Amino acid sequence: MVISKVEMERKSWTTRVEAKKKTIESVQGLVDGVIIPTKRIVEVLERLIKPGDRVVLEGNNQKQASFLSKSLVQVDPKKVHDLHMIISSISRPEHLDLFEYGIARKIDFSYAGPQSLRIAQMIEDGKIELGDLHTYIELYGRLFVDLIPQVALVAADKADRYGNLYTGPNTEETPTLVEATAFRDGIVIVQVNEIVDELPRVDIPSSWVDFVVVADEPYELEPLFTRDPRHITDIQILQAMMIIRGIYEKHGVKSLNHGIGFNTAAVELLLPTYGESLGLKGKICTNWVLNPHPTLIPAIESGWVESVYCFGGELGMEKYIEARRDIFFTGKDGSLRSNRTLAQLAGQYAVDLFIGSTLQMDALGNSSTVTRGRVAGYGGAPNMGHNPGGRRHATDAWYNLKTSDDPLARGKKLVVQVAETFQEANKPVFVESLDAIHVKDQAKLRVAPVMIYGEDVTHIVTEEGIAYLYKSDSMAERREMIAAIAGVTPIGMEHNPKSTEKLREKGLIAMPEDLGIRRSDAKRSLLAAKNIDELVQWSGGLYNPPARFRSW
Amino acid sequence: MVISKVEMERKSWTTRVEAKKKTIESVQGLVDGVIIPTKRIVEVLERLIKPGDRVVLEGNNQKQASFLSKSLVQVDPKKVHDLHMIISSISRPEHLDLFEYGIARKIDFSYAGPQSLRIAQMIEDGKIELGDLHTYIELYGRLFVDLIPQVALVAADKADRYGNLYTGPNTEETPTLVEATAFRDGIVIVQVNEIVDELPRVDIPSSWVDFVVVADEPYELEPLFTRDPRHITDIQILQAMMIIRGIYEKHGVKSLNHGIGFNTAAVELLLPTYGESLGLKGKICTNWVLNPHPTLIPAIESGWVESVYCFGGELGMEKYIEARRDIFFTGKDGSLRSNRTLAQLAGQYAVDLFIGSTLQMDALGNSSTVTRGRVAGYGGAPNMGHNPGGRRHATDAWYNLKTSDDPLARGKKLVVQVAETFQEANKPVFVESLDAIHVKDQAKLRVAPVMIYGEDVTHIVTEEGIAYLYKSDSMAERREMIAAIAGVTPIGMEHNPKSTEKLREKGLIAMPEDLGIRRSDAKRSLLAAKNIDELVQWSGGLYNPPARFRSW
Structure with a gap:
């Protein structure tokens, strides 16, 4: 048996956690504990995300971390570039703007309904490097194998000041994206609609979360399953x-x-x-x-x-x-x-x-x-x-x-x-x-x-x-x-x-x-x-349809 | 459109949460907040588990909620009987004793290595009603569809006094079993090795947990993947x-x-x-x-x-x-x-x-x-x-x-x-x-x-x-x-x-x-x-093999 003692002593096996510590230290003047002030989000993202990072951005067919995606598109491409984005559903224009602006380079995704025409053109024009198409669940699986993220950008309803999260009815993929990132010394950044003293329940514990930021408006939510x-x-x-x-x-x-x-x-x-x-x-x-x-x-x-x-x-x-x-x-x-x-x-x-x-x-x-x-x-x-x-x-x-x-x-x-x-x-x-x-x-x-x-x-x-x-x-x-x-x-x-x-x-x-x-x-x-209207009647008035369906 | 208003007004749609409330009230004299005193576990289980309940008991090829299974087998079959057990791995004798004693009647499981001979005999003798054989993941899937548990009996390393859990290296199936039970107004009971003031990290938030009990000895853990x-x-x-x-x-x-x-x-x-x-x-x-x-x-x-x-x-x-x-x-x-x-x-x-x-x-x-x-x-x-x-x-x-x-x-x-x-x-x-x-x-x-x-x-x-x-x-x-x-x-x-x-x-x-x-x-x-020994050397002394493998 041969063990190279030199090799063993030379190599650090904790490079990721050390890099994370340094990265987090670099924003200490800008954040308040785990809380990123809303208006400083772009500046903070520029320090927390490194060129070439794999970034998983929450967004499926319903729920979108829309404040974070709108913020990411504003970072300086000289500072943050060549990102490898992982997005369940490419739903918002800025998801592709990231590539037009040179912030991101490669994408792995599951679904691109609203953006399917534009992405096809961008692939053909060489503006975007396509990793692969997936189903949701195989994309989630790869987050633990060969697409492990360095950064997760996700959305929740509420946080407390420790970073415990209430995702509420739309928990969806948030826990899985966070688990893959948090337990691999990645950085988890969560946009929330509000910070409260006491949460209705905890969906994701603060141990898994690095930063929360109050969004300028609630995250986007698509009533996709409402059929008139x-x-x-x-x-x-x-x-x-x-x-x-x-x-x-x-x-x-x-x-x-x-x-x-x-x-x-x-x-x-x-x-x-x-x-x-x-x-x-x-x-x-x-x-x-x-x-x-x-x-x-x-x-x-x-x-x-x-x-x-x-x-x-x-x-x-x-x-x-x-x-x-x-x-x-x-x-x-x-x-x-x-x-x-x-x-x-x-x-x-x-x-x-x-x-x-x-x-x-x-x-x-x-x-x-x-x-x-x-x-x-x-x-x-x-x-x-x-x-x-x-x-x-x-x-x-x-x-x-x-x-x-x-x-x-x-x-x-x-x-x-x-x-x-x-x-x-x-x-x-x-x-x-x-x-x-x-x-x-x-x-x-x-x-x-x-x-x-x-x-x-x-x-x-x-x-x-x-x-x-x-x-x-x-x-x-x-x-x-x-x-x-x-x-x-x-x-x-x-x-x-x-x-x-x-x-x-x-x-x-x-x-x-x-x-x-x-x-x-x-x-x-x-x-x-x-x-x-008849659905509302059946529900005894409990169902409250979104405005666009209130045409009776 | 016809809605039977009578029907709607008659029926309660919150029967499970109401039953849970009553059940939890029934143990108020026996428990201290979320903590069940170790020596009262049998008495408490007799009140928390109802005849005919579907009970998911943690136990896979490695980790066993052994204190809870040893306790469950001691309940009075006049009070608790006809349970429908769901167990990933039937590994311990008491898993089958439950059926011999008339506490449980039906089983759904994934694996029965150590007990595979006895369970075959019991099925043949009509002492156990077999639901079906599964893989782990399809059994977990059914916990959200047609095998939704009323009670979960699981194991963690540590809890704090609020019921937050640290499962540590052996998180395994605990979060999934708890999620299926907790979010369906079932009762989640967790054995822990100790209760501490501060957890190293939170693996499962207290919002998902009803009771914790300190086990008389640490949960059983099988070093199944050690090959000499x-x-x-x-x-x-x-x-x-x-x-x-x-x-x-x-x-x-x-x-x-x-x-x-x-x-x-x-x-x-x-x-x-x-x-x-x-x-x-x-x-x-x-x-x-x-x-x-x-x-x-x-x-x-x-x-x-x-x-x-x-x-x-x-x-x-x-x-x-x-x-x-x-x-x-x-x-x-x-x-x-x-x-x-x-x-x-x-x-x-x-x-x-x-x-x-x-x-x-x-x-x-x-x-x-x-x-x-x-x-x-x-x-x-x-x-x-x-x-x-x-x-x-x-x-x-x-x-x-x-x-x-x-x-x-x-x-x-x-x-x-x-x-x-x-x-x-x-x-x-x-x-x-x-x-x-x-x-x-x-x-x-x-x-x-x-x-x-x-x-x-x-x-x-x-x-x-x-x-x-x-x-x-x-x-x-x-x-x-x-x-x-x-x-x-x-x-x-x-x-x-x-x-x-x-x-x-x-x-x-x-x-x-x-x-x-x-x-x-x-x-x-x-x-x-x-x-x-050579594996230990390769590890620079960091690998600490279980006693039974220390025969060099």
Whole structure:
């Protein structure tokens, strides 16, 4: 055995904590204990952040550390440059301004909805170096492995003067970003709406926090999961009826995740009406992993729902949640506790079903919301929308999807894709080749940005019917099944009426009639609430919709 | 729209918090604030836990809330009965005594190594109702969906008198179990080794905790990841050389997880010797997700390792970790921060490679550590040991496993299984049919308890060679590849020397010679440390092995 004693004595193994100590000392004249004065934030950031640092900036599809991002963009690029930014959701213009101004150089992210066009152009122009696209949960995972941050810029509702944090209903990803940074001798800077003497509860202890700063205005919060029932169409209601009958009832789906689509909002609003008429209360849709959707209120009030675990909060739902705390996860203070990491975990491993909408699907069921010229990313859909190979427990619905008698055969997670055969502007949803392949080349990605892979999709629902893809391993047969419900799109035109009839007989596809659904029954009158006002009524006045939805 | 006002006014939506309030009031004469006097624990548990409650009891492969489990077994079954226990690892006799005594009725768990024989018998005798077997992470997920606990019994190092907790190096699953319970108006009871005025750091804030109790002795902690290099054999060294050359170097594996096997301990101990001779430092094995293995010390000291993120701690490694905090995740106090949930997440989504050993493998590569008469469960291997369908980012190693030119083709996680063709007592590892199938029937499981499915395995390493399973989609060819390296086991005897030669030529299998490895070089002299004492020397005396390993 050879140990180089010289080597061992020479090397310091505490370089990060020593650098942190020095960095923190450099702002001692500017800060008051853990508190950064609001107007000194730019100056302080210029000292706390070093060129080349990996900086994780909080911002997902809802909550944004907006004061900190607005401040970071004001630092002097001569002092702070070449940052490697890690941002769940590139939502705000300044997220990309950082790159225009030369403050940041490289980015790793999950989702770029509002900025997807601009980022694609900037990648093409070489103004931004793309690390990679991720789902939320794999980006969080990398924070502990090969993307460990030097600095975290996050948002909370309140802090006390020691730096204990109350994140309130929108806890979301804050604890995970802070944990990765704090326990690796990184610097954690938190914007808060206010500093108070006593917090309603502590979501993150001061041991994990280096600095807090009172923001000039409250952090940005997007009411992303508010869907006005007025916009739900008869076609979406027809699809929702098929989903309830042909999937939830058929397989006994008890635990599930819904996304933000109007299709799934329609399902939520049909449970107390159509679902009730089928006698399904207590048999389906009891345990949910989803944000506090206002459209779920009628189902909750009607006694359909046992529990809801949330990724994040939803503007206007605060009082309703507090008054219905048997249903939600709340702190001792009664306000919602959300946690994006744990909700993604629960949504991947502990629920029977994921259902999502898509903008494009190919003949084999691969789908993507990425369209030409845009680098949109994923969010969390791919995690929940695949069959988790690490799952070992069986629920009835999962086990119901077992199709083989092999002694090692197992069940499958239900992964449902809902689509109308055409989007607006006569664009077919079913296409021969996904735009994602073009975006792969344009953005120089190694892999095409597919949202959900065909191999994982168990059911597709269009206005034509349901394809039970899980029943077939044959690629040719799956293609036929998809064509049979793809309407008059190029893929749908491939279908052969005779083979469609055979597929119906074999139960591989089902039309509404096969499920006992009359198309003429699919009317808006079936919705438990037809507009936001009726949701407020259902909530007994507890739901307080954001101004932009108060148009009744 | 119909709202039954009567229904709305009748129903209480705060039943759980009201019940909790009453329950807590019922112990007011027995407790002092949040502190339960040690000798009153049984009496207090009898009041805090109700018949039929779902109780999550901390206990994984390392850390056990042993005082609380010893106390729970003493409650009066007339007062507390029919509990539904949720335990990650059934490790202690009293975990099953609870069922013998009529205190508990149903169990959901992940792993039952030490108790796997007894639990199998109890299931067969109808003394215990089995919910299901899980991996850690899916069991945690269900705590937020359909296995929400009413009571959590967990362990921490220290508390202050407000109930803030210091879990120290062994944070592990405590925060996750507490979060699921505390934010659903459940009752959180924590055993601590001591109550102090000031904590080194806060790992869990008092807002999440209802009661603490000082245990009669420190919680049990198993040094599960300590492997004495004296027991590493020449065969394991040969396998380790093949792994380094034929997998890590070949694919450029930078981030990885190692389990507790001697095979992987050998890999760790060969990096500073054999790995160094190949010039691989900095090119492979830089970022790790694993417990603080003592056998990793020489690689760390030699500068191979950039970061280690841990599921849990390891007895005796405390001072070493604190002195090497550039490598580990530590709190401000310098002691390790582990987190089982986040480490599982990182191990699933953020690392290139998982490698594990197995006791049995069938001809198609399905493997299990479950053997006849035992219901052992899984732990975390299936989560890390599969190709995560939700992964979207590409590392070099992952992308290197892409085998198709399809525009939607992607890479793959490396899932490596290491096995010697025979276990002790001449039992073949490669078998026609897994014992797991027998256990499925015996324990009335819905699905056979397979640890790693053949479809997920990318490489198998035996003392004969490596099978590069990822290179072939053909079941017949995969079977041939496995047979070619299965020695003289029944499966191995199937192999045809001619086809083996063809497989070698095509690069589908590799023998040591094909990798430039001479079998005669595979000697213990290659190990950077040959015993525990040498590990202590490498650590500069910072590693302090548990007594049972101090036999030099």
